[in-house]
Amino acid sequence: MAKKVIVLGETRDGEIRNVTFEAIAAAKKVADGGEVVGVLFGENASGFANEMIHYGADRVLTSEHSDLKQYTTDAYQQAILQVCDQESPEGIIFGHTSSGKDLAPRLAAKLGSGLVSDAVDIEIEGGTAVFTRPIYSGKAFEKKSIEDGLVFATIRPNNIASLEKDEARSGEVQSIDVDIKDLRTIIKEVVKKTAGGVDLSEAKVIVAGGRGVKSDEGFKPLYELAEVLGGAVGASRGACDAEYCDYALQIGQTGKVVTPDLYIAAGLSGAIQHLAGMSNSKVIVAINKDPEAPIFEVADYGIVGDLFEVIPLLTEEFKKV
Ligand code: FAD
Numbered sequence: 093m094a095k096k097v098i099v100l101g102e103t104r105d106g107e108i109r110n111v112t113f114e115a116i117a118a119a120k121k122v123a124d125g126g127e128v129v130g131v132l133f134g135e136n137a138s139g140f141a142n143e144m145i146h147y148g149a150d151r152v153l154t155s156e157h158s159d160l161k162q163y164t165t166d167a168y169q170q171a172i173l174q175v176c177d178q179e180s181p182e183g184i185i186f187g188h189t190s191s192g193k194d195l196a197p198r199l200a201a202k203l204g205s206g207l208v209s210d211a212v213d214i215e216i217e218g219g220t221a222v223f224t225r226p227i228y229s230g231k232a233f234e235k236k237s238i239e240d241g242l243v244f245a246t247i248r249p250n251n252i253a254s255l256e257k258d259e260a261r262s263g264e265v266q267s268i269d270v271d272i273k274d275l276r277t278i279i280k281e282v283v284k285k286t287a288g289g290v291d292l293s294e295a296k297v298i299v300a301g302g303r304g305v306k307s308d309e310g311f312k313p314l315y316e317l318a319e320v321l322g323g324a325v326g327a328s329r330g331a332c333d334a335e336y337c338d339y340a341l342q343i344g345q346t347g348k349v350v351t352p353d354l355y356i357a358a359g360l361s362g363a364i365q366h367l368a369g370m371s372n373s374k375v376i377v378a379i380n381k382d383p384e385a386p387i388f389e390v391a392d393y394g395i396v397g398d399l400f401e402v403i404p405l406l407t408e409e410f411k412k413v
Contacts, residue, residue: 095243097183098175101132101144101152101359102191108132108140110294111247113147115255116145118247119185119308120148120255121214122221126182127180129153129362131175133160133168133384141265147254151264155180155271159272162279163191169198171270174234176203176267183243189293192246192248205242211352212251229345248397267311292323292341297323297354300343301371303330303358303401307346311337313403314358320410326350326370328360356406362387379403 103110112130121130122148130149132141137154144152153175159167159225172195176184184191188210190384200207200323211223212233222237223245238244244264292298299318311325319327324350327341355373360366362378362385370376371390376389379399388394395402 093124093183095123096127097185097243098128098129098131098147098181099144100186100192101130101131101140101173102135102187102189103137103140104295105289106136108143109189109249109291110248110254111189112144113257114249114252115187115247116144116148117254118211118214118245119183121216122183122185122243122245124216124219124221127135127151129179129181131172133171134163135156135161138265139269145261145265146257146259146261147257148261150190151240151262151266153266153268155268157268157270157272158371159275160270164277164279165194165198166275166277167272168195169202170272170293172199173202174270175268176195178189181242184245185245188246188248193201196244196246200242200244203242203244206238208238208245210238211247213244214245214247214252215292226372228373229364230349248349248351256336289320290318292324292326292343293348293350295324295350295352296341297321297356298326298350298370298373299323299356299358299403300326300328300360301331301336301358301399302328302360302366303334303336304358305331305336308336310400313400313407317356317403317407317410319406321354322356323352324372328363328366330360330363337345338368357387357391358403360387361385362390 099115099119102109130144130152141152208223213224299314326343345365358379376391377393378387379395
């Protein structure tokens with residue numbers, strides 16, 4: 093049955109995040125021929141709105157209210173609830189990002205709705221959206237659907253393919269008035285811990301280092317390889333605990349969950365808690381000098397060797413491509 097589905101778009105560092113387009117593709121499936129309404133808040137929201145339309149949204153609601161410039165739970169919750177009042181959607185899709193993970197359960201509770209979080213696939217079965225989501229740290233998958241009320245879900249970045257961009261697509265972009273009051277949180281300053289570069293959770297290529305990298309200096313060859321491949325650098329908790337890099341890079345059960353096309357794991361053993369964050373990567377390449385390291389059990393390609401010899405060789409070879 094055709095539904096009206098809302099998608100909350102996200103911007104970061106002056107760019108619209110890819111997960112926005114993936115969420116639109118997911119919303120299209122859930123809408124099942126119905127309408128997909130994009131919602132975008134913050135600076136230059138109206139400037140980005142057309143991008144949402146080019147990727148499949150039918151129309152977009154924007155607000156550049158000063159309290160929505162930076163994400164805060166309070167302000168975004170109030171604004172989305174007003175959009176829901178105005179639009180009466182039958183579905184809501186967010187990215188499974190730090191803001192999506194924060195906002196979606198609160199909104200679901202406020203709206204008295206169910207929520208499927210961290211979906212990696214959607215199928216329509218007998219008119220019902222059936223979501224696939226990983227469980228037990230990615231070792232198994234379960235299928236879930238919401239039978240009553242709003243179909244509300246967050247989708248894991250890099251899993252649901254966005255639709256082909258069509259710049260000829262057009263749709264209405266409407267700036268809306270939102271009333272935000274009694275804020276309990278105000279962002280005064282944003283201090284960035286990682287400098288620019290590719291967003292780890294959306295990166296198509298990740299070069300991750302572990303304790304075997306031995307120092308912050310030891311991460312340099314990993315950054316060089318990541319740059320040549322247009323990817324991002326990640327790390328094991330072992331490397332973060334040893335202060336070789338910032339915790340913002342940590343991948344795993346208590347870090348970020350990533351699904352790149354290519355994951356290069358260098359000098360990390362492959363502890364179960366690390367695998368929980370990366371084992372669904374499409375291709376895994378492990379570089380470790382210990383042939384018995386558990387990372388080789390999940391790797392598609394394994395290189396037994398010293399990362400300080402192997403990584404510069406890979407960088408040189410990829411530079412030639
Ligand atoms: P190690 O296990 O010490 O492995 C280092 C590897 O480097 C070894 O295999 C060694 O052979 C190899 N090596 C050394 N020198 C070289 C070289 N020159 N060239 C090539 N290879 C080399 N861990 C995470 O990563 N993410 C998490 O989110 C996470 N959450 C956790 C949550 C809990 C509750 C607990 C208890 C633990 C968690 N951990 C997590 C920690 C996890 O159990 C491991 O301790 C950690 O992942 C180990 O990091 P590592 O692989 O870098 O280090």
